[in-house]
Amino acid sequence: MAALKTSPLAPPGFPVLPEVAGVRLAAVEANIHYRGRNDVMLAAFDAGTRVAGVLTRSLTASAPVHWCRERLPQGCAGALIVCAGNANAFTGQTGHRHVRETCEAVGAQLGCSPDEVFVASTGVIGDTLPIGRVLDAVPVAAAGLGGNWESAARAIMTTDTFPKGATRTAAIGDTTVRINGFAKGSGMIEPDMATMLAFVFTDAAIPGQVLQDLLVECNQDSFNSITVDSDTSTSDTCLLFASGAAGNAEPVSASDTRLAGFREALEALMQDLAVQVVRDGEGAEKLIEVVVRGAATDAEARVAAKAIANSPLVKTAVAGEDANWGRVVMAVGKSGTRLDQRNLGVSFGGITIASGGGKVEDYDESLVTGHLKGREILIEVELGAGTGTSRVWTCDLTHGYIEINADYRS
Amino acid sequence: MAALKTSPLAPPGFPVLPEVAGVRLAAVEANIHYRGRNDVMLAAFDAGTRVAGVLTRSLTASAPVHWCRERLPQGCAGALIVCAGNANAFTGQTGHRHVRETCEAVGAQLGCSPDEVFVASTGVIGDTLPIGRVLDAVPVAAAGLGGNWESAARAIMTTDTFPKGATRTAAIGDTTVRINGFAKGSGMIEPDMATMLAFVFTDAAIPGQVLQDLLVECNQDSFNSITVDSDTSTSDTCLLFASGAAGNAEPVSASDTRLAGFREALEALMQDLAVQVVRDGEGAEKLIEVVVRGAATDAEARVAAKAIANSPLVKTAVAGEDANWGRVVMAVGKSGTRLDQRNLGVSFGGITIASGGGKVEDYDESLVTGHLKGREILIEVELGAGTGTSRVWTCDLTHGYIEINADYRS
Numbered sequence: 001m002a003a004l005k006t007s008p009l010a011p012p013g014f015p016v017l018p019e020v021a022g023v024r025l026a027a028v029e030a031n032i033h034y035r036g037r038n039d040v041m042l043a044a045f046d047a048g049t050r051v052a053g054v055l056t057r058s059l060t061a062s063a064p065v066h067w068c069r070e071r072l073p074q075g076c077a078g079a080l081i082v083c084a085g086n087a088n089a090f091t092g093q094t095g096h097r098h099v100r101e102t103c104e105a106v107g108a109q110l111g112c113s114p115d116e117v118f119v120a121s122t123g124v125i126g127d128t129l130p131i132g133r134v135l136d137a138v139p140v141a142a143a144g145l146g147g148n149w150e151s152a153a154r155a156i157m158t159t160d161t162f163p164k165g166a167t168r169t170a171a172i173g174d175t176t177v178r179i180n181g182f183a184k185g186s187g188m189i190e191p192d193m194a195t196m197l198a199f200v201f202t203d204a205a206i207p208g209q210v211l212q213d214l215l216v217e218c219n220q221d222s223f224n225s226i227t228v229d230s231d232t233s234t235s236d237t238c239l240l241f242a243s244g245a246a247g248n249a250e251p252v253s254a255s256d257t258r259l260a261g262f263r264e265a266l267e268a269l270m271q272d273l274a275v276q277v278v279r280d281g282e283g284a285e286k287l288i289e290v291v292v293r294g295a296a297t298d299a300e301a302r303v304a305a306k307a308i309a310n311s312p313l314v315k316t317a318v319a320g321e322d323a324n325w326g327r328v329v330m331a332v333g334k335s336g337t338r339l340d341q342r343n344l345g346v347s348f349g350g351i352t353i354a355s356g357g358g359k360v361e362d363y364d365e366s367l368v369t370g371h372l373k374g375r376e377i378l379i380e381v382e383l384g385a386g387t388g389t390s391r392v393w394t395c396d397l398t399h400g401y402i403e404i405n406a407d408y409r410s
Numbered sequence: 411m412a413a414l415k416t417s418p419l420a421p422p423g424f425p426v427l428p429e430v431a432g433v434r435l436a437a438v439e440a441n442i443h444y445r446g447r448n449d450v451m452l453a454a455f456d457a458g459t460r461v462a463g464v465l466t467r468s469l470t471a472s473a474p475v476h477w478c479r480e481r482l483p484q485g486c487a488g489a490l491i492v493c494a495g496n497a498n499a500f501t502g503q504t505g506h507r508h509v510r511e512t513c514e515a516v517g518a519q520l521g522c523s524p525d526e527v528f529v530a531s532t533g534v535i536g537d538t539l540p541i542g543r544v545l546d547a548v549p550v551a552a553a554g555l556g557g558n559w560e561s562a563a564r565a566i567m568t569t570d571t572f573p574k575g576a577t578r579t580a581a582i583g584d585t586t587v588r589i590n591g592f593a594k595g596s597g598m599i600e601p602d603m604a605t606m607l608a609f610v611f612t613d614a615a616i617p618g619q620v621l622q623d624l625l626v627e628c629n630q631d632s633f634n635s636i637t638v639d640s641d642t643s644t645s646d647t648c649l650l651f652a653s654g655a656a657g658n659a660e661p662v663s664a665s666d667t668r669l670a671g672f673r674e675a676l677e678a679l680m681q682d683l684a685v686q687v688v689r690d691g692e693g694a695e696k697l698i699e700v701v702v703r704g705a706a707t708d709a710e711a712r713v714a715a716k717a718i719a720n721s722p723l724v725k726t727a728v729a730g731e732d733a734n735w736g737r738v739v740m741a742v743g744k745s746g747t748r749l750d751q752r753n754l755g756v757s758f759g760g761i762t763i764a765s766g767g768g769k770v771e772d773y774d775e776s777l778v779t780g781h782l783k784g785r786e787i788l789i790e791v792e793l794g795a796g797t798g799t800s801r802v803w804t805c806d807l808t809h810g811y812i813e814i815n816a817d818y819r820s
Contacts, residue, residue, distance in 0.1 A: 060743025060751060090739045090754070092768035125736025126769055188723055188740060229722045230640075231737075232744035312639045312722070312807075313598055313815055320816025326535025327641075329500045330598060333470025334642035341470060344500070358502035359536055397722075399812050405723055406730025 009279035009287055009375060009395075010162040017149035017167045017180045021203040022046035022243025024145035027155035030137035032130055033085025033123055038155035040134065042141035043080040043199070044110050049243045051077035051118065052211035054219050056236035062089035064119045065235060067099045071115055075208025077241055078112025080199065081141075082156045083134060084184075085123040089234040098131045105135050109142040120197050120237045122158055122184065153182035156197055159404055160186045164276035170204075170265035173258050175248035177204035181269050185277040186284075187405060189228035190310070198223060198238040198273055204262060205244035206251060213254035214263055215240045222270035225302075225392045228281035229401070230310040240266075278393045283400025286318055287393065291380045292332075295388030300337040302390040307335035308379060315397035318377055323368040325353045332381055343384025350378065419689035419697055419785060419805075420572040427559035427577045427590045431613040432456035432653025434555040437565035440547035442540055443495025443533055448565035450544065452551035453490040453609070454520050459653045461487035461528065462621035464629050466646035472499030474529045475645060477509045481525055485618025487651055488522025490609065491551075492566045493544060494594075495533040499644040508541045515545050519552040530607050530647045532568055532594065563592035566607055569814055570596045574686035580614075580675035583668050585658035587614035589679050595687040596694075597815060599638035600720070608633060608648040608683055614672060615654035616661060623664035624673055625650045632680035635712075635802045638691035639811070640720040650676075688803045693810025696728055697803065701790045702742075705798030710747040712800040717745035718789060725807035728787055733778040735763045742791060753794025760788065 023045060027038040053072045055065050081102060088095045103117035121129065153163035165182040183198035206214070215238070223238055251259050279287050290308045295301035308314055311331040317324040325346050332339060345355040349371030353363055371377065377396075433455060437448040463482045465475050491512060498505045513527035531539065563573035575592040593608035616624070625648070633648055661669050689697050700718045705711035718724055721741040727734040735756050742749060755765040759781030763773055781787065787806075 057746075058740070058743035059746065059749055060739045060754070087736070090736060090751070090764070090768070092752075094768070124734075125739055126764065127736075128769075188737075190744075231721050231723050231740060234740050234743055311641050312811070313641045316812055316815035319812065322816065324534075326497070326500060326537075327598075329470045329535055330468070330641060330644050333468035333644055334600075336467075336469065339469055341500070342502075344470070354500070354536065358500070358504070359538075397812065399809050401722070402726055402729065402807065402809050402812060405726035406732065 007161045007280050008285050014150040014163050015165055017165055019147050020178050020180050020201045021245035023201045025152040026141040026144040027151040028137050028141045030133045032083055039084040040137045041082040041152050041155040044145050045077050045241055046243050049077045049241055050075050050208045050211050051241050052215040053239045058232055058234050060090055060234050062087050062235045063095035063099045064088055064121045068118050076116050077118055078116035079106050079110050080118045081106050083121045084156050084158055086121055086127055086129050087123050087125045087235050088121040088129045089125045091128055094128055098129045101131060102134055105138045109138055118239055122197050122235050125234055156184045159282055160184050160280050162280055164273055166269045166272040168265040168269045170261040172204055172248040172262055175246050177202055177246040179265055179269050181273050183273040183277055186280045187229060187282040188231045188233040190230045190232050196233050196236055200240040202242045203246040204242050205248050206242045210251055210254050211240060211242055218267040218270050222274040226274045226278045227309050227394050275393055278395050281395035282404045283398040284395030285398050286375055286377050286396040288318055288377045289393055291391045293389045294383040294385060296338045296386040297388040298390060301388040304332045304335045304337040305390045305392040307331045309392045309394035312397055319396035319398045321372040323365050338385045340384035345382035347380045417571045417690050418695050424560040424573050424575055427575055429557050430588050430590050430611045431655035433611045435562040436551040436554040437561040438547050438551045440543045442493055449494040450547045451492040451562045451565040454555050455487050455651055456653050459487045459651055460485050460618045460621050461651050462625040463649040466643060468642055468644050470500055470644050472497050472645045473505035473509045474498055474531045478528050486526050487528055488526035489516050489520050490528045491516050493531045494566050494568055496531055496537055496539050497533050497535045497645050498531040498539045499535045501538055504538055508539045511541060512544055515548040519548050528649055532607050532645050535644055566594045569692055570594050570690050572690055574683055576679045576682040578675035578679045580671040582614055582658040582672055585656050587612055587656040589675055591679050591683050593683040593687055596690045597639060597692040598641045598643040600640045600642050606643050606646055610650040612652045613656040614652050615658050616652045620661055620664050621650060621652055628677040628680050632684040636684045636688045637719050637804050685803055688805050691805035692814045693808040694805030695808050696785055696787050696806040698728055698787045699803055701801050703799045704793040704795060706748040706796040707798040711798040714742045714745045714747040715800040715802040717741045719802045719804035722807055729806035729808045731782040733775050748795045750794035755792035757790045
C-alpha cells in the first residue's frame with residue numbers, strides 16, 4: 001500500500017456529527033485487505049426505515065451494486081454493511097454468493113430480513129472477497145453498535161487521506177430533522193449517478209419514493225458534478241436512509257412545499273461531501289471549481305465543464321501554477337458543445353483573461369499566477385451560445401496521482 | 411521549456427527518406443518560440459500537385475486550420491509552411507490576418523497563388539504569432555529548398571523528443587510511386603479526424619477527390635486510432651500532397667483496383683507515423699496496444715478500446731508494471747458499450763487472465779508482470795457481445811507527463 005499522506009486540502013478535523021435517532025453504527029477490523037485499521041462498517045436501523053439509492057451505471061458493476069439495485073424498489077432498510085479493500089467486482093457467481101452470505105449473517109444478527117440489508121464494497125476489482133473474515137466480523141460489529149460517526153467514516157476509506165463527514169438540520173413542518181452523511185473517494189472518481197461510496201442518514205419520516213426523488217435530484221449537482229480522474233467506478237453507491245424517528249408529518253411528494261428546507265439541506269450536505277471527495281482526490285494539491293456559462297443548454301454546459309475538468313493538460317497546468325488558459329480553450333473546443341468563438345471568454349480567479357474571442361489587451365498574467373498559487377482555483381468560461389450553465393469540481397493532476405496509482409496493489 | 415530527453419521508445423534513428431519527385435523542402439530558424447533550432451518548415455510543390463486533408467473537428471480550431479479547410483476543396487497545392495512553437499489558435503482576426511500574410515509571402519516567393527499555400531502551426535494556444543519573424547524566414551527558406559527530410563521533420567517538433575518519418579513504395583499499374591511522410595506529437599493527442607500535424611508526400615498522379623477518399627479511409631485506422639492524453643488539439647492537421655511526377659495512369663476513383671497497393675502502402679505509412687507519435691507521447695515509457703473483440707459493432711469496439719486507452723488508472727498501472735487488470739474491467743464497464751459480463755475476457759501480453767466472466771483459476775500473475783516489464787504492452791479484451799473489433803495505441807502515464815506539462819510554457 002502507498003503510505004497515506006495528509007492532503008494539503010484536508011479540513012482541520014472531522015466535524016462533530018450528533019446522533020441521528022434510529023441509526024446506530026459500528027466499525028471493526030476484519031483484515032480484508034488492510035492491516036491495523038477498521039475495514040468493516042455496520043449500520044443498524046430502527047424498524048420502518050426507508051431507503052433511496054443511486055448506483056453506478058457501469059456495465060461491469062460489482063456484486064454489491066447488483067444486490068442493492070434489486071432491493072431498492074422495496075424501499076425498506078434494516079442494515080447497511082460496507083467492506084473496504086476489496087470491491088467484490090467481476091467476481092462472478094462467487095461474488096454474488098458472498099453478498100448473499102454477508103446479508104444473511106447481518107440479518108440473523110440484527111433480526112431483519114437479508115433483503116433489507118444493503119451492502120457496498122470498495123477496493124481492488126477482480127479479487128475474491130475473503131468471506132470468512134467478513135462473516136467473523138459481523139457479530140463483533142453488531143455487539144459494538146453505537147454513535148461513533150468518525151470511526152464509521154474512517155472504516156470505509158481506501159486511498160483517502162482523511163474521513164469525510166457532514167451534518168445539517170432542516171425543518172419539516174414544525175419538526176426539526178437531522179441529516180448526517182459520510183463518503184469516501186478518492187480515485188476512480190467520475191461518478192455516473194452516484195459517487196464511489198456515500199451514505200446519508202436522517203431521522204426524517206419520508207416515504208420511499210419521495211426519498212428517491214429527492215436523492216436523484218440532489219445527486220445531480222453534488223456527486224454527479226465531481227471528477228477526479230474521469231474513471232467511473234464499478235462500485236459507485238450513494239444510499240440515503242430515513243429512520244422516521246423524528247416523527248414529522250410525512251410529505252406525500254417531492255414537490256411538497258414543506259420539503260423545501262429539507263431539500264436545500266440535503267443538497268448542501270451532499271455537495272459538502274462531494275467537494276470533500278475531490279479535496280482528497282488522489283494526489284490533489286488544489287481544488288478546481290469550473291463554471292461554464294452561456295451554453296446552448298445546461299446539459300451542454302456540463303459537457304464543456306467536464307471536458308475542462310477532465311483534461312490532463314488543464315489539470316497539470318494548474319498543478320504547475322501555470323496560467324496556460326489556452327488549454328481551457330482547447331478543452332471546450334474538443335467537447336463538441338456549441339459555442340461562438342467570437343464571444344468566447346475565459347477567466348481564472350475572477351480575472352478576465354480573454355473575452356470577445358481573444359486575449360484581453362492589457363491582461364496582467366501575474367495576477368492570474370498569484371491566484372494559481374492558492375489552494376482553491378476558479379476557472380470560468382463563457383461560451384456565448386445561450387444561457388445554459390454548469391458547475392463542476394475537480395482537482396489538479398500531480399506526481400502524487402502517479403505515485404498512488406502505479407503501486408496501489410503492491 | 412522542459413529540456414528534451416530521449417524517449418526510451420525512440421527508434422534507433424530517422425529512416426532514410428529518398429527523394430519524392432516534385433517535392434522540395436527547407437527548414438530554417440525563425441525564433442518563433444524556441445531558440446537555437448529550426449522552427450519553420452517550407453515545402454514547395456511542382457505545378458499540378460493535388461492535395462487532400464483531414465483537420466481537427468475542434469470548435470476552437472486554429473486560424474491555420476480554418477485557412478486549410480476553406481482551400482482544400484480546390485484540390486491544388488503550391489506550397490506548405492509550418493511554424494512550431496505557436497499554434498496561432500484563439501487569436502481572433504489578427505490570427506487570420508497573420509495566416510493570410512504568411513501565405514501571400516510564400517506565394518510571392520515561389521510564384522504560386524496564396525490560395526495554393528497550405529499552412530499549419532503548433533505550440534502555445536492564445537498567443538499572437540510573431541509575424542515579422544515568420545515573414546523574414548520565408549525568403550531564407552525558399553533559398554534553401556532541397557531534399558533534407560530529417561531536417562524538415564525536426565523543424566515541426568514541439569515537445570517531441572525524436573523526429574518521426576516513414577517511407578513506402580507502391581505500384582500503380584506499371585509505375586512505381588513513392589510515399590514519404592513525417593509527423594509530430596506529442597501531447598494534446600487524441601486526434602479527431604487527424605493528428606496534431608502529419609504531412610505525407612507522394613509523386614503519384616491521383617485526382618484530388620480520389621486522394622481525399624484514400625486519406626479519410628487510411629486515417630481511420632492510423633491517426634484516429636491513437637491517443638496520448640485524450641486531449642484533442644486545436645491544430646490537428648494531416649495533409650497529403652501528390653505531385654504527379656511519377657507519371658502513372660490516373661485512377662478515376664478510390665475503388666480503382668489499381669490503387670490496392672497504394673492504399674495498403676499509404677495506410678501502413680500513416681500507421682507507422684501514428685505509432686511513432688504515441689511512442690513519443692509526453693513522458694511515455696511504454697507503448698500500449700489495446701485490442702477489443704466481440705463488441706456489438708466495430709464502432710462500439712472503438713469506444714471500449716478508447717476508454718481503456720484513456721483511463722488514467724489503466725495507464726498508471728502499466729507505468730507501475732502492475733498487473734491490475736481490474737482497471738481494464740472498470741474501463742470497459744464505464745464505456746457504456748454493450749457487453750456480456752459472463753463472457754467477458756481479459757488478457758495481457760497474450761496471457762489470459764480472465765475469461766467467461768471471472769479470473770482464470772490457475773492464473774500465474776508472474777507471467778503478466780514479466781510482460782509488463784517490457785516496453786511494448788498488449789491488452790486484449792473480449793466483450794462477448796458480437797463480432798466488432800478495434801485496435802488503438804496509447805502510452806503509459808508517468809511522472810514525465812506531469813513534469814512536461816506542469817511547466818511547458820515557462
